[in-house]
Amino acid sequence: MSTTSAWTSVPHDPPSRSDWAARARYAPTDFVTLLWRERWLMLGVFLAIFLIGLGFATTLKKTYTASSSLFVRLGQEYVYEPRAGDAARGAVPDVDQVIQSESEILGSGELRERVIRKVGFARIFPSSAAKYASASPEGKRKLIAEGRDAVARSLKIETAPDNSIIRLSYQNGDPEVAEKVLNTLLEEYLIYRRSLLIGGSDNGLERQRDLFAQKLAENDVAYQAFLSGNDIGDFTAQKTALTQLQAQAESQKYATEAQLQDRMGRLASVQGELARTPAESVLYRDSDMSASGKLAQLKLDREGLLSRYRPDAQPVRDIEAQIAQLEQGVSSGRTAGDGARRSGPNPIWQTLQSTRNDLSAEVAALQQSLAAYRQQVQDVNQRLLRLSELEPTFNQLSRDRDVLSTNVRDFTVKEQQDQAQRQMSAEGSDNIRIVQRAVAPSTGKSLKKPILVLAFLFAGFTAACAGLVRMLLRPGLQTPASAARTLNLPVLATAAYKR
Known part of the structure; x- marks a missing residue:
């Protein structure tokens, strides 16, 4: 270089x-x-x-995405109905909580496994079909578990706050399989959510109702034995009647005492008057009227003399002197004398005697009535005291009986309501609507x-x-x-x- x-x-x-x-x-x-x-x-x-x-990149294949959506509303299964009591009855979650719950159900592993078993493992995962067919039961379970995870990776669930729509999408290399899996997921979801939220046929209410009914029957036996053992037909009615009878007896006793005091006072007064009143009295007495008759005769004689004599004649003056003397005697009462007289029983004494006898009879009768009322009040008080001693036991039995009767009635109503709710919920999910079903992507x-x-x-x-x-x-x-x-x-x- x-x-x-x-x-x-x-x-x-x-x-x-x-x-x-x-x-x-x-x-x-x-x-x-x-x-x-x-x-x-x-x-x-x-x-x-x-x-x-x-x-x-050359090894990558095309994937097809099938989409669908659900409309979720608040349903009856989310309304809280307590099994016992009324605390928080009717409480409901908000829309976001309902959407979150439904999303969790859509993404549950149990639901994905149901879809795999219904559609078929070989159809969803054709590359592992031969391995699945020759695998043992344990191996098939493992392959299905892996398939659940694979479906979860290809399944997408989207939600938005304050929105009742849930959007779902599923990817697969075969568009027909993508459509089939997503639609099967929706169908199985509607079935699975009902069994999950509403549950199966729960006999808890029926068992509880039967338990309360058995306790009520035992309480009824003890209640009837208590009444018959104490010779009581209706405890409440008998106590009410005895209370009223006690009030009446007390009122009559006080009224009788007042009447007795009145009659005894009148009897004492009549006896005092009777002691001062003589038994006999003059019935009638005649007066001597001879002086008046003689005076009238003299006046007639004078009138006869006046017809013959002058008023100053001696015979006239003599008769007038007689008349004057007689009138003076009559006016002074010197000429009055007793005539015939008749005496007999005194009517006042007889009336007082009769009144005394009547008052004595009334006093005796009132004394007997007062004794009877006192005895009656004593008897009623004793019976009331006995009922008061028995009242705690009666109240306990009655209270248990009322509570058990109320529980039996309430649980019977709840059982019928629960059965009706299950039946209506089993017929459909009105609060869940499929807005769009999946179609095979082109x-x-x-x-x-x-x-x-x-x-x-x-x-x-x-x-x-x-x-x-x-x-x-x-x-x-x-x-x-x-x-x-x-x-x-x-x-x-x-x-x-x-x-």
Whole structure:
């Protein structure tokens, strides 16, 4: 190989080779010259890398992408229904949470395995069909697991915030297989999500209801034994009746006591009046009217005398003197005298006696009534005390009975609602709509051109790097300009030499 060496006029000792290598300085024009010297090396590196990329690109096949989309809304299966109680009943997630949940279900490994088994492993992966057919059950499980991962790499699920649309795409070398796999994925997804979100036939509610019904039957037996053992038909009604009867008996007792006090006071008053009233009294008495009759007769006689005599005649004056004397006696009461008189039983005394007898009878009757009411109040109080002693046990049995009855009713309602919900959900998924089913793509995509471009760029870059490395590793000063720049001396001449 021939090259050019630089001669310089050095006023002192030249630097060593290590100084040249350490202090060599290059300009951009030097790189062009030096890289041109390494053109054969760079060409070899470029061709080697480019041919490798070209060979790899020729092995790539076209892939076909099938696309589809789903419209997801909030469904009944996302509404929270507690099995017991009402806490947080009706709580629902937001749209993004629902979309995220549905996306996770679409990308689940179980769903991909269902698709592989339904479409067929050999059809989706024809290159491994013979290996799958001759594999053992364990080997087939491993191949299906690998197929699940391969389907996951080819399956793309896209979502956007605040958007109810889920977009799906699947790549495969066969457009028919891409269409079949994606449509099968949608069909199996609608079935799998119902079994996952709603579940199968769960007998938990029925078992719980039967358990409460059994406890209720045992409680009913204890409840009836308690009532019959204590001679009670209806505890609440009997207690209410006894309470009312107690109130009535107390009221009647107080009223009877008041009446008894009233009758006893009236009886004492009547007895006092009776003691002061005589048993007999004058029934009637006749008055002596002879003086009045005689006075009237004298007046008649005077009138007769006046018819014969003058008023100042002696006979007239005599009779008038008699009349005057008699009138004076009548007016003074000297002529009054007792006539006939009749006496007998005193009517007032008889009335008082009758009243006393009636009051005595009433007092006796009221005393007996008061004793009866007191006994009745005592009996009612004793029965109420007995019921009060039995009330805690009755309340416990009644409370357990009511709670168990409510639980049986609630779980029966929940069981029927759950069955209806499962039946309606099993008939279809109204909240999931397939907006677009997959169709077999007519055009495929290949990475040959991008691989060739990348191989060309990478080969060129690698070749340039190899040339630079080779250039920088060569000893000495490669160009006169570099030597002058490095040594800071002018280059006077150059000469070619052979190694």
